[in-house]
Amino acid sequence: EVVDRNSAELGLWVHPGDRDRIYRAVERDGQVRNLELTLRMRDGRLATVLLSCTPMEAYGQHCLLSVLVDISGRKTIEEALRLAKESAEAANKAKSRFLSTMSHEIRTPMNTILGMVDVLRGTELSGRQQEFLRTLELAGETLMALLTDILELSKIESGVLELAETAYD
Numbered sequence: 001e002v003v004d005r006n007s008a009e010l011g012l013w014v015h016p017g018d019r020d021r022i023y024r025a026v027e028r029d030g031q032v033r034n035l036e037l038t039l040r041m042r043d044g045r046l047a048t049v050l051l052s053c054t055p056m057e058a059y060g061q062h063c064l065l066s067v068l069v070d071i072s073g074r075k076t077i078e079e080a081l082r083l084a085k086e087s088a089e090a091a092n093k094a095k096s097r098f099l100s101t102m103s104h105e106i107r108t109p110m111n112t113i114l115g116m117v118d119v120l121r122g123t124e125l126s127g128r129q130q131e132f133l134r135t136l137e138l139a140g141e142t143l144m145a146l147l148t149d150i151l152e153l154s155k156i157e158s159g160v161l162e163l164a165e166t167a168y169d
């Protein structure tokens with residue numbers, strides 16, 4: 001099927017300019033190595049290939065000795081990986097937005113609880129009630145610190161963290 005027929009006659013070229021591009025590259029560099037192209041296969045399907053070729057003479061004719069490697073499967077996998085990466089990045093952004101929103105929403109009632117602890121501290125309480133109040137205050141402050149950490153993490157992930165200059169000993 002291919003004897004005495006060139007690549008144009010075989011209908012390989014999806015992009016006819018690719019053929020001229022190969023000839024110019026061979027003239028310039030003496031060869032072509034691993035050039036990615038889309039070619040039409042014998043059965044009509046399109047395939048992504050890597051082309052390497054070098055000029056030679058056969059039966060008194062100048063021609064190109066060419067090797068094609070079908071990388072269509074690899075390209076399909078690369079595209080699937082790219083889409084999976086985009087999906088994972090979108091999910092991570094959604095998670096960060098969710099954490100930030102929930103942290104803000106939880107902080108409001110926590111501030112109310114800690115405010116009520118302060119109000120209760122100003123009333124007359126038994127020793128046992130004061131102990132309960134200290135436990136409640138410690139738990140509330142611990143939860144607020146955790147919420148602050150979650151907010152800081154979401155700021156880091158979204159790239160909006162601001163550094164504060166603080167003196168220390």
